[in-house]
Structures are given as C-alpha cells and as structure tokens.
Amino acid sequence: MNPFKVLFAALTVITMAIPGLVTAEEFPERPIELVVPFGAWGDHGRVCTLFCARAGQVPAQRAARGGGQ
Structure with missing residues (x-):
C-alpha cells in the first residue's frame, strides 16, 4: 500500500478524534x-x-x- 495513503489515513483519523477526546474529557461536568x-x-x-x-x-x-x- 502507498505509504502516503497510510500516513494520510492515520492523520485523518487522529484529526477527527481530537474534538471527541476533548468533549469526553469534560463530559460528566456539563x-x-x-x-x-x-x-x-x-x-x-x-x-x-x-x-x-x-x-x-x-x-x-x-x-x-x-x-x-
């Protein structure tokens, strides 16, 4: 598999997960x-x-x- 595609997919997943992680961290307080x-x-x-x-x-x-x- 093309290394560029693998790197791009990994960066996409990490970028999309960041807002969810921030929300989950303060979720019980709100x-x-x-x-x-x-x-x-x-x-x-x-x-x-x-x-x-x-x-x-x-x-x-x-x-x-x-x-x-």
Missing part, C-alpha cells in the same frame, strides 16, 4: 439539555437538563416540578 417535544415529563416542550454524572437527580427534579409519572 449538563446535557434536551428538548422534549411531547411532554415526556408532564408538559409540552420542556427543556430537560440531565446530569449524566448524577442520573439519580433526574427523578427528584421531575418530582419537585410536579411532573408526570
């Missing part, structure tokens, strides 16, 4: 906001914030808001 369009938590169009590092807080937040089941 909340993820999801728009729930059809009231999955009791009302229409709510922006829900989920904390992946503390998934146990989500039901407590839902109960505090008086949300659905």
Whole structure:
C-alpha cells in the first residue's frame, strides 16, 4: 500500500478524534439539555437538563416540578 495513503489515513483519523477526546474529557461536568417535544415529563416542550454524572437527580427534579409519572 502507498505509504502516503497510510500516513494520510492515520492523520485523518487522529484529526477527527481530537474534538471527541476533548468533549469526553469534560463530559460528566456539563449538563446535557434536551428538548422534549411531547411532554415526556408532564408538559409540552420542556427543556430537560440531565446530569449524566448524577442520573439519580433526574427523578427528584421531575418530582419537585410536579411532573408526570
């Protein structure tokens, strides 16, 4: 195989992986906001914030808001 193609492929993979590595490093610290369009938590169009590092807080937040089941 052509060494130039191998080097180019390796550089492409590394370059494409850098943003994912940076995001994964700070991922548990940042909340993820999801728009729930059809009231999955009791009302229409709510922006829900989920904390992946503390998934146990989500039901407590839902109960505090008086949300659905």
